[in-house]
Amino acid sequence: MRFLFPLIFSSVSSGHNFSPCFTSRLLRALSSKPQPSTLTTFFNWQLPPMAAPEESLRKALAEKQLAVEAQGNVVRALKAAKASKPEIDAAIEALNSLKLEKSSIEKQLLASVSGNDGDGAFSREAFRQTAVNTLERRLFYIPSFKIYRGVAGLYDYGPPGCAVKSNVLAFWRQHFVLEENMLEVDCPCVTPEVVLKASGHVDKFTDLMVKDEKTGTCYRADHLLKDFCNEKLQKDLSISAEKAAELKHVLATLDDLSAEELGAKIKEYGITAPDTKNPLSNPYPFNLMFQTSIGPSGLNPGYMRPETAQGIFVNFKDLYYYNGNKLPFAAAQIGQAFRNEISPRQGLLRVREFTLAEIEHFVDPEDKSHPKYSEVVDLEFLMFPREEQMSGQSAKKIRLGDAVSKGIVNNETLGYFIGRVYLFLTRLGIDKDRLRFRQHLANEMAHYAADCWDAEIECSYGWIECVGIADRSAYDLRAHSEKSGVPLVAAEKFSEPREVEKLVIAPVKKELGLAFKGNQKNVVEALEAMNEKEALEMKAALESKGEVEFYVCTLGKNVPMKKNMVSISKEKKKEYQRVFTPSVIEPSFGIGRIIYCLFEHSFYTRPSKAGDEQLNVFRFPALVAPIKCTVFPLVQNQQYEDVAKVISKSLTVAGISHKIDITGTSIGKRYARTDELGVPFAITVDSTKDVTIRERDSKLQVRVGVEEAASVVKSVTDGQRTWEDVWANFPHHISGSADD
């Protein structure tokens, strides 16, 4: 699998695909501006107005700067000549007016280079800050080992985050493993070197690094170059249009640069270590795997796995047997993976340890149809094919069936998984208008891959790759077959044996020995190495002429070949089966990234009843909400507390995670607390007979009998009925004293 970031934040090398050469990053960047959101959040960033073309702005700015300087000279000259006050004042007014115009152009330019208007960027930042503050304060996540000042790139999930994560994984198991009858496995994280040598990670899972030559501090080389270019573009408005274009080109081609090219750019721009301004070393590759040693000898190097997929590939033979030697079948694994990032950024999105959920669907390369394809064929969602990216268009809604039938998506099985991923993400609560499937450009894909699509989710950091869905052909199984010597193949048994014609080249060794003596072996090998076309041509020539010149490369010369020296024929043979290496289609889920995007898509603020503050809400669907229900006695009162405890017990029996809050805090504050954890329902006990159930987003309340309360909440959190249905079937409660 591969995880990529949109251009403006970071670039990446990762996963199986070791040759990222993204020459067309510029095109992707052009189309990576936020998509309109149809969500009616109270607090969200605004869409940018259309900015004037950047190049003409730069030219206008340069001209205006010259005009300001010229007018400044005029003012100075007038003052030096002791001109009249009205004359000088008029000149100063003209100067100020020019400065204002210049400032306005600067503002437009700034907006243009940062991809939106200044306010938009601000509100995106502010949105993230509010969301992240809430997430950290309510312990959705916590920087790991905080009391020891933490470790960059390591995070804990606190209680509500951990519950969301376990709900997401449980749904993943239900949606993929159970519904598709996948074979789930669970392999260790500690992996011996030989496995990751075969997969290519030992040699190629690297990022380019530079070191501060005096302190030894390490930096990612591309980050430094990127930061330099971005800063220059955004803060130094005096640079020429040509220079700006050059910097943009560097940004766009950052991932394609070799160590030498990166080093040359760093030298050319005079980039130094950010903290010390010391000179930097040349870039060199740093392997991103955490290395360790297995056993006490120190002789068996091992690594913490960078992905879970390899554990499945090495078990292919057993899993194929377990599946009754039948294709297709899918294996799946959920587990930790590790990446020793050089300098992690961006909170939960780029971390050193993360949970992956990966599927390897093994299929006959000659038949990539899928029996359940028809179930997804009519789904319609944002797709961003290669074509649209290359021609500078944006993602558009496409019916999945059309994308497959037009060949935009390579095959049915790949299409099926794209559809299933779409359903998975949107059911979790990902906003479908901020979710797109982006096809890899030809130069982004590994040479062996047939087609790749990323599910990208838009959040305040831009479009984030959260799921990769790749048709990796037979690459992985072949690599492990070769390295281990164990054939990882499947066989199609023919219902009836098939007759096939096979070419047979039979050198007549006696004749060849007489003719070529010591060179006989080289000649025999050269004869046997002929392909079908060459052999048939020789056969024809020998039959017509009796002798031909034959080039033996290991001898470096032609030898005379006679009819009696070799017999070439086509023979019929019976074959009972076809043996082949299966193709693998791999949907790979970055669970932490999905969860972070889900946090952002679920977060909004709304004014408190008094209107004096903004209250935070997570609109999690019941499926992922960390707690499904809270139970409050309206006032502190033994009878109400007893009722609350009875309801709590029924909820426990029903398996509904909930929280009971018997503090004396006002009901409004308790609702606010519960909204901030994304709890969808609250039961308030205000009598011993009936209670109210409040829905989080609508704040609507119904009256339900005490005995029924738990089962009503269960039915609506389990998805057996909707809140609308509950609202239609129970008496409504009009609250006077509460928050709504």
Added chain:
Amino acid sequence: MRFLFPLIFSSVSSGHNFSPCFTSRLLRALSSKPQPSTLTTFFNWQLPPMAAPEESLRKALAEKQLAVEAQGNVVRALKAAKASKPEIDAAIEALNSLKLEKSSIEKQLLASVSGNDGDGAFSREAFRQTAVNTLERRLFYIPSFKIYRGVAGLYDYGPPGCAVKSNVLAFWRQHFVLEENMLEVDCPCVTPEVVLKASGHVDKFTDLMVKDEKTGTCYRADHLLKDFCNEKLQKDLSISAEKAAELKHVLATLDDLSAEELGAKIKEYGITAPDTKNPLSNPYPFNLMFQTSIGPSGLNPGYMRPETAQGIFVNFKDLYYYNGNKLPFAAAQIGQAFRNEISPRQGLLRVREFTLAEIEHFVDPEDKSHPKYSEVVDLEFLMFPREEQMSGQSAKKIRLGDAVSKGIVNNETLGYFIGRVYLFLTRLGIDKDRLRFRQHLANEMAHYAADCWDAEIECSYGWIECVGIADRSAYDLRAHSEKSGVPLVAAEKFSEPREVEKLVIAPVKKELGLAFKGNQKNVVEALEAMNEKEALEMKAALESKGEVEFYVCTLGKNVPMKKNMVSISKEKKKEYQRVFTPSVIEPSFGIGRIIYCLFEHSFYTRPSKAGDEQLNVFRFPALVAPIKCTVFPLVQNQQYEDVAKVISKSLTVAGISHKIDITGTSIGKRYARTDELGVPFAITVDSTKDVTIRERDSKLQVRVGVEEAASVVKSVTDGQRTWEDVWANFPHHISGSADD
């Protein structure tokens, strides 16, 4: 947490408890023989008959050996003297008879030293072999990286094993986290050194190792000594009773031996490297953590966590706040932990990477009551208190409430968790007669621990520690407070401020300076360091005599102390709260060990219908069964297949994991396959209206309508109804053609 093995297999140092000194291992070994099992398995090992006391057997054997030798001399002498044939024959007959007697004693001795009769040991081995063969063949687990010849101590869970594991973990979450409202967290495996330095793992999480001095191959020192002693005891029957006692004493005290003592024993017994017979190095400690490096600099050492507990301790402050600054509360974590074993043995029981589920329950050390204690008080199960172990008795059934009230179990909260663990394990399917709670002996526990109990499960390897339940007092929080400088404390707010008397010692510096000049500082410190008793005695003495001799240890002499030099008084102060470090009670679950024992307890064989072979069955409860139901068409037939698919779809909607088998195999074979995976129910489609549902262990079948089939299976797998209830309410099916 600590995981221990029974004496005869392995000893261990691990977890937080770094000072294991098990001087009484012999006592434990005496009581670690298999307990009677009430399970009516067809294939199980037999209980040993009472063996004659070993010492007298050794003496008898030595005497008999002498008698054999003497009679041999007699025979030789008769032959040399050319005595008559009848005379020689009679002597030979007597010799043979003595040899037979000797052989019989040898047999008894062998039985005695191996803890049971020879047949018992054999059937235990054979049972394990059959179970393990089935487990590996059906991919419950797989040696990891098998195609690369594997890595010792690393195992994959294949599809059914992975499903069992995820069911066990889901039930753990339901039984502990949800029912007890625990705060679940999820922390990374990669851990910086400072955290594990504070916890003590960097310095003390070690095993003693020796190296082959020529090849460098590493061995666990205690394993070599243990193997030597066991082999000597079991195979060299000529050793004296004294020697046998010595070897047994070594085995019993193996865990107490220092590196020097171990080295001396290895020298004394002339133990060499098992593979090469080369001499061995002296034993030295090897740290069992997998080490790595965080980030690219190589300057930040890190380790793969050896347990999950530390992630909870370092988050105590945030979790306490999250819980509204209230005690008690429990935090929980499920995750991978790592141990770089020197030379792993015993399959799934001793591995280098494993899943732990740990609970840290924080309580006020002055109040260890538990609000739900009454729910477990009447449970009665096998307990093995310290007292019984020391006096050589065996585990006995004790009512939990009695164990707590008699002070055998230290406190209510510890008792509560022991009861909850008992319920958890037995509901999973662990046989209650092969489960005991063994209290740690005083010298097994760390100095700070208040009390520790291990849930031990008996399997073919002996009694295996699967859950540790320890009252660790304030040790862990204090260690991290000290190292991090962040106070990890709780506060009890008083409802009303309390007036407390505090001792105030106020040295009068002016007078002291005049009297002691340069020594003033030492005198002041000594005065301030007095405890209450000393200070009050001085106050009384000064008041009555006006002057006393006062010993200043930093000066090494008495000084004269006068009334005007110090004021000592008791003052009343108001206190608003009590600040303290909470105690922690830690139940820690080795999930892989529990699962392995569950496999053994669930496994049995029964004869096939024809009686020609033994069929394997896992009697998993529906709760943990990897697949809840299989669906078969009775014969290959489109109509039946369609019905099977409809039922399959309903099962998927109901969230019931199942498998559909439309191969043409005989129904008997298909039942056998499904029994071998522990699938509790099978639906056989033999009409388009009704189907049969078969229960695995009883092999009973009922007739159920097609539309009802999925919901009947759901109700009985969810535990809403029992099979007996189903059997009582549906028509019975009497099968003619199937396996039963």
